[in-house]
Amino acid sequence: MKTKRFLSASAGVATIAAAALVLSGCSAGGGETAPDQTDSGGKITVWVDPPRVPAAEAFQEAHPEIEIDVVQIDGTVGGQTVKQAFANFDSAGSGWPDAIFFPSNDDIAWATGAASNYAADLTDLLPDVIDGYDPAVLSFCDIDGQIRCLRNDAAPDVFWYNKAFFDENGYTLPTTWEEYGSLAVEIAADHPGKISGFLGDAYAVNRYLQAADCPTNDRLSESEVHINLDDPNCVRANDLLAEMYDGDALTTQGIFDGDAAAAGVNLVMSPGAVWWGNYLFRDTWKIPAEQMSASAPLTWEGESSPTAGNEGGGLWGVSSHITGKQLENTLTFATFVATDPAWQVELSTGLPGYGPIQDAWLEKLAEDGYFADVASVQQAFKDAAAAVAPYSYMLYDTGAAWTETVSPTLIANGSMSDALGTFGEELVNRANSVGYTVTAE
């Protein structure tokens, strides 16, 4: 009797569980059909990370005729909350914001993937805005020939150096990567403690490997990527870093480390993003005014033009799920935040990605008076944008793979080759784990 009752109860529970599974499965499956584009009649919703809230508020002030909901989102670089929210919206077939500032540049990879297809193709929607960008600045948004986002700010690497130190000690500014390596070792020998680069942050992979055109993020298609740390371009980066690291010219610290300021004041030169000037040198490391300056990116020996990495520089996306007045207003918003001086010049801390307003922003450098040679810095900033080496944002986090492998390997007495080898393996593992087919050729 007891057995019968138990079986009866178990059957009941199994029925409930099965029904729940079927119901949830049906619901989830409901999102597989792409919904039609909708039109709210004009009201738009935008998602921005905390630093971009002033951009949305400036838009509200400039366009009071457009009704807008501003939602501040978690801005954690590399965070998953926005991606998870979009996965829910994709399942439900509704709920996407009309425009978004992606917290991580890597987000453009899933936002343009077939599973989500959130980011609209802006090529024909905003042709005039797109024409205002240097193609190298907008290359990160160029997915299979379609412009799927707009750059908020350009973040190319320039060559930063301590002009006061160089003038005082009579060093000649390097113009090639090889000269940079040799001089870094020479300075480290002449002035122990002085350093010429940081290795421990996620952007170091861009500063050195992207600048060497090393294929870490060479997107072949939505499902294929070319990764090869044995490529000659990677080998030259390896040789450069090994020479400097062995010569005590590099630190395993990252630029964002809590104690990086102590090393930062000893930095004599380094490739670094344009935002290093104000954010790192002036505000974080408190390096006195009129010391730091910048020159154009370096050139690899045997090549005719300079190549540089890129460190950040946010992306705006527009929803592909809207049409009519809602789309029109969203495009007005996207145009404003990408091109309007009220945000880009007056409020934004980054060099505008949109070319026609860069000069107005660069003028502010002169007013600030922090850099040692403002004209040189301004020219370096303008030259750097076009020198950025090709690089695609992917579903895997290259910066995280770098920080988890390179500095730890070096700290454990590994060589630079060991460190980059470990990094390469980690990168391939990460690419495979998110579904890419990795090719070495």
Next chain:
Amino acid sequence: MSNTAPSVVGAKHWTVGRIARIVVMLLVAAAFILPIIGFIAMAFRSQEGVLAGTDGFLGLGGISWDNVVFSWSQINGFGPGGGGIFTRWVSNSLVIAVVGGVLALVAALPAGYALARLRFRGRKVMLFATLLAMVMPNTVLAIPLFLEVNAIGAVGELWPVAVIMGFFPFGTYLVYIHFMTTMPQELVEAARIDGLSEIATFFYVALPISKQVIALVAFFSFVANWTNFFLPLALLTSNQQNKTISIGIQELIGASPLFNATVAAGLDVKLYMPQLALATFLSMIPLLVVFLTAQRFLIRGQTVGAVKG
């Protein structure tokens, strides 16, 4: 028969074993208490003091009310429209935690009573289902619940979150155990003989002896609702005005120079460790208030189910 007073075991003899036990217990207690003191002290310190490392043991030498005032100005300055979003998060959490707790009580008390003291077809199946739902992780249900709430167009609203939080099978199980152990079946039968209906028996006999379990369910439900992360994250992320403190704290951390330097660089407010500690400490206060209010019942209620009455 002896007149000597009873003595506490081991009270008179400081043996090596006794001293070792006390030392171990003090060390274990310190391992738990010191980080909490350090964390609370952090909320009263300044970033300058933290960086300088001159605030002494656990940072207690650097605590001051001025630091709290400054940290609060940074927390309160965070968010669109000049800030003030933190208090909004707290008030939203209060609404869903209280409403969800009340709904949990309203559902759990009669359900637990019925499972414990009534005999009806499907009772054991329901009990199994309650236990099954109790051990099911929140995260498993987040996406199906999102889809259901989306189907009625209520994503971003507070009320669906509160209603879902009212589904609290652990509360039902507590009430079931309570009535099974503290209310004899004979009491129910006596009430029936006296002519009380089943509903009247519940209201006039069962409820008056249920203060402890009511406090227990209310407390555990409030804590579960207050600390719930995934449900508000899934359902409230898209509405700026309706986010809760559990997901808000993550936004604060995401805007801190300690964890997200490039994002923090663009902000007027600076959220370093003292500010994050203060925000977390403030978010704990409602839990502490509820705990202190309910502790008289909670301590008695700990023995629910321990002894069959």
